Amino acid sequence: MIHFLNLKKLNQPFETAFEKKMKQFLEGGWYILGNEVKQFETDFATYCRTKHCTGVGNGLDALVLIFKAYVHLGKLNKGDEVIVPANTYIASILAVLQADLVPVLVEPRLETFNINPEEIEAKITSKTKAILPVHLYGQLAEMKAINEIAQKHNLLVIEDAAQAHGSQFSENEKAGNLSHAAGFSFYPGKNLGALGDAGAITTNDDALAEVLFSMRNYGSKVKYENEIIGVNSRLDELQAAFLNIKLKQLDSENEFRRSMAKRYLSEIKNDKIIMPSWDLSQNHVFHLFVIRTSNRTDLQNYLNENGIETMIHYPIPPHKQKAMECWNLLEFPITEKIHNEVLSIPLNSGLKASEIQHIITTLNNY
Ligand SMILES: *Cc1c(COP(=O)(O)O)cnc(C)c1O
Numbered sequence: 013m014i015h016f017l018n019l020k021k022l023n024q025p026f027e028t029a030f031e032k033k034m035k036q037f038l039e040g041g042w043y044i045l046g047n048e049v050k051q052f053e054t055d056f057a058t059y060c061r062t063k064h065c066t067g068v069g070n071g072l073d074a075l076v077l078i079f080k081a082y083v084h085l086g087k088l089n090k091g092d093e094v095i096v097p098a099n100t101y102i103a104s105i106l107a108v109l110q111a112d113l114v115p116v117l118v119e120p121r122l123e124t125f126n127i128n129p130e131e132i133e134a135k136i137t138s139k140t141k142a143i144l145p146v147h148l149y150g151q152l153a154e155m156k157a158i159n160e161i162a163q164k165h166n167l168l169v170i171e172d173a174a175q176a177h178g179s180q181f182s183e184n185e186k187a188g189n190l191s192h193a194a195g196f197s198f199y200p201g202k203n204l205g206a207l208g209d210a211g212a213i214t215t216n217d218d219a220l221a222e223v224l225f226s227m228r229n230y231g232s233k234v235k236y237e238n239e240i241i242g243v244n245s246r247l248d249e250l251q252a253a254f255l256n257i258k259l260k261q262l263d264s265e266n267e268f269r270r271s272m273a274k275r276y277l278s279e280i281k282n283d284k285i286i287m288p289s290w291d292l293s294q295n296h297v298f299h300l301f302v303i304r305t306s307n308r309t310d311l312q313n314y315l316n317e318n319g320i321e322t323m324i325h326y327p328i329p330p331h332k333q334k335a336m337e338c339w340n341l342l343e344f345p346i347t348e349k350i351h352n353e354v355l356s357i358p359l360n361s362g363l364k365a366s367e368i369q370h371i372i373t374t375l376n377n378y
Contacts, residue, residue, distance in 0.1 A: 014358055014367045016321040019200050021362040023207070029257045030207075037250055045229065048252040053212070055259055056196075059178070060188035062214040064221035067247025068228050071174040071197020072103045074211040075144075077245065078170050078193045079111030081223040082142075084240060087168060088113060092141035095167075097127035097153075098331060098347040100146045104172045105330050107195070108144065116140070117331060117339070119346045123289040125149060125302065125354075129157035136161075142168040147176035147187055149325070150203065150269075150299035151290065155181075155190040168192050173214075175299040177204040178266045188214035198255055203269070203299050204262050206251040268361045269298040272368060276301060276359070279372045284311070286353075300325055301359040308355050311378060315357075318374045323356045 023030075040046075049067050057065035068074050082088040090112040096104050098117035108115040116135050121128045125148045132143065143162055145153035153171075162169045171194035173179075176187040188194040198210035215221055223240065226233045231242025273296070277287055286304040290296050302325060305311045315322050329351045331339035357371060 014320050014363070014371065016323050016356070016358050017201055017360060018362050019205070022205075022360060026254075026257055026261075030254060033253045033257060034250075037253060043249050045246055046249045048249050048256060049247050052247065052252040052255050052259070055256065056212055057214060059259065059262070060186055060194075060214045061184050062189045063216045063218070064214065064224075066213045066215075066221060066224040066228060067252060068211045068213060068224075069245035069247065070209040071195055071199060071202075071211040072107055073228075073243070073245040074174075074195030074197065074213045075104065075107030075170070075172060076110045077224055077227055077243070078195055078213055078215075078220070079107060079113055079142075080243075081220055081227055082168060083111060083113075084223055084227070085219060088141050091139065093137060093139045094142045094144055095127075095132055095135055095140060096144045097146050097148070098344040099125060099326075099329055099350050100148065100172065101174075101326060102330050102333065102335075103174070103197075104144055104146050105336070107172075113142075114139070117342070117344060117347075119344055120148075120350065122346050122349065124151060125288075125350060126151060126153040127158070129154050129161060132158070132161050133165075136165055136167075140165065140167060142170060144170050144172055145191070146172040146174075147179055149288070149302050150175050150179055150297040151288075152176065152179050152181060152187060152190070152295040159191070170194065174199075174211075175202065176297060177202065178262050179297045180294050189216065192217055193220055198251070203265060203297050204255065204258060206248075206258075207254050208248065208251050210247055210251040210255060211245075212247065265361055266297040269359060270294070270296065272359050272363070273298045273301055275368065276357075276372065280375045282376055282378055284378060285375060298359055300356045302354050302356050304350075304353040305355060306353060308353060312355060314378055315374060318370075320358065320371055320374060322358070324354060325356050326354075327351065 169191035174197035180186040193215035231240040
C-alpha cells in the first residue's frame with residue numbers, strides 16, 4: 013500500500029540529528045522559551061524575510077493571537093467582520109471566532125481553490141476590518157489584488173500561511189511577508205512539520221510583535237509581571253530544536269514537491285480527472301496535490317484497490333458543519349462543488365520513484 017503520508021519515513025533522514033539534539037537537550041536542562049526557540053524565531057524570520065517571528069503553541073493559536081493582539085492595539089474591535097474563504101480548513105474560521113470577531117465567507121476560484129478577489133468587495137460592509145486569505149494546499153492567494161482592496165477600504169490583511177511555508181512570488185515576496193501578519197502551523201504533516209504541535213507568527217509590524225511576545229506568555233515579559241491579558245501558547249523548546257534542524261531542508265523539500273507536481277501535471281492524462289491549475293512558478297509548495305473528479309467515491313475506491321491511499325481535503329465545508337449551525341442554510345455553490353469533487357493524491361519526499369510511477373500509471377488507466 014502506498015500510504016498518503018508516512019511521517020516516520022519523512023522524518024527518518026533527520027533521526028541522527030534529532031537524537032544528538034535530544035541528548036544536548038537533556039544535558040542542558042532548559043525546557044521552556046530557551047535558545048532553541050530564540051534561534052528558530054530568528055531563522056524563520058530571516059527565512060520569511062520579515063522583521064519578527066514569534067513562536068507559539070500551534071497554527072490555530074498563531075491566528076487567534078494575531079487577531080487578539082490587534083484587538084489589544086485597538087486596530088480591531090469585538091464584532092468586527094473578517095473576510096475568509098468559504099472553502100478553508102475550519103481553523104481559519106475558529107481563529108476569527110475565538111477573538112470575538114465575525115467571519116464573513118467569500119467563494120474561492122474553482123481553478124485555484126483560493127479566495128476570489130472579485131467576490132470580496134461585494135461582501136465588504138462598514139463593519140469589515142480585515143481579510144484573512146488562506147494559501148490553500150500551498151499555493152499563494154492573489155495577494156496583489158487582495159492588498160489593493162484592503163488598502164482602498166483600510167483593512168488589515170492577515171495570511172493563513174499554515175500550508176505554505178516557503179511559497180513565494182519572488183525571493184523577497186514570500187508567504188509570511190505578504191500582509192500585516194501571518195500565522196504558520198508546524199503540525200507534523202505540514203511541509204515544515206515538528207514532532208508534535210507547534211506554530212509561529214511572522215510580521216513586520218513592531219507594535220504587533222511586541223504585544224505577541226508577551227501575549228503568548230501570560231502577558232508577561234518580566235516573570236510575574238503581567239502587562240496585558242495573555243494566554244499560555246509558547247513554542248515548545250524541544251519542538252523548536254527539531255524545527256531548527258528541519259528548516260534547513262525546507263527549500264529542498266519544497267523543490268522536490270514541485271518537481272513531483274510537474275511530473276503529475278505532465279504525465280497524468282485522463283478526461284475524468286481535472287488537474288490542479290498552477291503556473292509552474294515558485295508560488296506553490298504543494299502541501300497537497302488536489303485533483304477533482306465528478307465521481308470521487310468511485311475513483312477513491314479504484315485507487316484503494318490498486319494500493320494507493322488518498323484523502324479528502326476537506327469533505328464538509330465550514331458552513332455545512334454542525335458546529336456552524338447558524339450558517340447551515342447558506343449556499344456557496346463553488347465551495348460545495350469543491351468539497352464534493354476534491355481528492356488528494358500522495359505527494360511527498362518519502363515516495364520512491366516506482367511508487368510515483370505506479371500512481372501515474374494507475375490514474376491514467378482509470
Ligand atoms: C493546519 C492548519 C491550521 C492550524 O494549524 P494547527 O497547528 O493544527 O493548529 C490553520 N489553517 C490551515 C489552513 C491549516 O491547514
